[in-house]
Amino acid sequence: MKHGLPVIGLTLDVEPPGGYSKYPWYALRSNYMAAVAEVGGLPIGLPHIEHATEAALDLIDGLIVTGGAFDVDPALYGATDLHPTTSLKRDRTRAEHALLSGALHRDMPVLGICGGQQLLAVLLGGSLIQHIPDAVPDALAHEQTTPHTEPAHSVAITRGTRLHAIVGADSMRVNSSHHQAVAAAGQGAIVNALAPDGVIEGIEDPRHRFCLGVQWHPEFMTDPGDRRILAALVAAARPA
Numbered sequence: 001m002k003h004g005l006p007v008i009g010l011t012l013d014v015e016p017p018g019g020y021s022k023y024p025w026y027a028l029r030s031n032y033m034a035a036v037a038e039v040g041g042l043p044i045g046l047p048h049i050e051h052a053t054e055a056a057l058d059l060i061d062g063l064i065v066t067g068g069a070f071d072v073d074p075a076l077y078g079a080t081d082l083h084p085t086t087s088l089k090r091d092r093t094r095a096e097h098a099l100l101s102g103a104l105h106r107d108m109p110v111l112g113i114c115g116g117q118q119l120l121a122v123l124l125g126g127s128l129i130q131h132i133p134d135a136v137p138d139a140l141a142h143e144q145t146t147p148h149t150e151p152a153h154s155v156a157i158t159r160g161t162r163l164h165a166i167v168g169a170d171s172m173r174v175n176s177s178h179h180q181a182v183a184a185a186g187q188g189a190i191v192n193a194l195a196p197d198g199v200i201e202g203i204e205d206p207r208h209r210f211c212l213g214v215q216w217h218p219e220f221m222t223d224p225g226d227r228r229i230l231a232a233l234v235a236a237a238r239p240a
Contacts, residue, residue, distance in 0.1 A: 005042040006237035009060035011096050011116070012045045013068045014089065032066060035219040039231040048095035053102050062210075062237030063103040065096050067114030067217060071180055074130060077122045083130035085179060097123060109210035109236035111229070114178055117213030121203055124186030132181055132199060140197045142176045148220045152176035155201040155216070157225075161192035162204045163212060166232045167225030174201070174216035174223060181215065210236035 010033065012026040020027070026047060033043035046056050046063075057063075070089040074082055076097070096116070100123055103110050112120035118128055129135045132142055144152035151173035157164045164170070172193075182200040185191050193202030193214065205211040210233065218226035 005040065006061040006234050007059060008036050008041040008043050008062045008064060008234065008237060009046045009056065009099070010036070010043055010064045011066050011092075011099065012047060013066070014048060014092055028066065029219070032064070032219045035221065035227075035230055036064070036234065039227060039234050041230075041234040041237065046095075046099060048091055050095055050098050053095075053098040056099065057102050057106060057108065060108075061239075062109040062233055063099060063111070064233070065100055065110070065112045065116030065119055067116055067177070068092070070115065071130070072115065072118050072122055072128060074128070077127040079127070079130070081130075083134070085131050093119065104208060104211065107209050109233055110208075110212070111210075111233045112213035113219070114215060114217060115180075117203060117215050118178075118180060118182060120211070120213040121182040121185050121189065124189045124203075124205060126182060126184040126186035126189065126203075129181045129183045129199075131179055133179070135183075136181075136197055136199060138197060139199065140176070140195055142178050142181070142195075142199065144176045148175040148177065148217055149222060150175065151222050153195055155193045155195055157202070158190075158192045158194075161190060162206065162210075163192040163202050163214075163229075166212075167228050169225055172223045172225045174214075174226075175220055176216060178215060182213075 036043040
């Protein structure tokens, strides 16, 4: 922690040539960093340099694994079939897996957002639904077409969980931008939030100091609980 601000590392997306640059480039929506700064953290982006994972973790006090328009490699949770809708960024996933694994080994506070929650579940030994419409009868539209500053659906927060203690409510109104979801949270992990159609929206691992995943995007501050989630991560990243 430098200058009294907990340093929160955020994983970056990577894009192929085109658009911003004719060369491959890193990307992250600015509201991820703005939201962390707003609740008292100093956000920094983490590039995909696997051999420098430990050095990167030495620089930060907490980790956010961000979302993106891609999916976790099914091979990581033992699936042999690849759904036609599944899109991979294997280099990014390898880098995020190394950072998340290293952070948990250090008992560093971690928050997985959207795809970051899915990777957290897989790392904890869980598995994923590769395409919600094919696996969940009468599923909600989990890929909303309205702005993400607006809620898409509610989630029920499980009493007695760390998430419930953080948000102080039995439910939240959240945005939604995913076609995959957690199928099993992993041994020792707890499901702490569910959508009305039964889709898992939040997980946590009580064996760690702060280990939380949410399927929605709290950086948009759609619900009052979103700020509390990010503030709790930053608070957990402060030295005791």
